[in-house]
Amino acid sequence: MDWHLLGLSFVMVFISELGDKSQLAAIALGGSSKSLRAVFLGTAAALLLASFLGVILGEGISHLLPMHWVKGIAAAGFTIMGLKLLLARKEVDEDSVEC
């Protein structure tokens, strides 16, 4: 077991992901969603699968998929979720939350 490599990859990815768009999305969704569990599992699973594909396919992924479309669809998804939160006109329950 190469502990040095393990630690290096952990630190590198951890630092590069801090404050990155996926973490910003996790903050926004975690704060506004009704289920923290679903947001955490969804985020973690998506990130794990994305990095798994990165390891397996390597650079081939940018040739396999039209990246402009992939990013565009993701942007549309975030826009829809953001607008839904901004335009929401509903009774909000002031409740104490447990983290």
Added chain:
Amino acid sequence: MEHSLISRTSTATLEEALSPSSTELTASEPILTGFTTSPSLDSDSADVSPASQSRWTKAEPSAELKIFCSTFLTIFLAELGDKTQMATLLMTAESHQPWIVFAGAGSALVATSLIGVWLGCWLAKRVSTKTLEKSAGLLLLLVAAQLVWEVFHL
């Protein structure tokens, strides 16, 4: 007598089970509804005190699945071909030990997403729900803008 009582209660629970889904459908479109208020909370808020429920598992299973799916899909598509993937790719190419790189990168990603979700919840306790929803909406639009920028500068 006993039989009719049972059938009455069962139809009552059936109606209870059916009514939230119909209100949910009229309230918002079926896609990405995970971030609207859970229907069961609207109908049951009188007898169930929301304070006793944990935020971790507040939504009912169908709503939870929707939240999971919308979160998963958007973040997965956003992260494909991202700099984290490039970093893991480079380290794999250098070390020829993809599983160790994946273990390190994977645990880091789980850690950052856990921190993100926890930070969101921590903020939710300190900011009013309305302010939080507006800022969360703006934050998601910012992420979308970042992605659009990436599309044109790839």
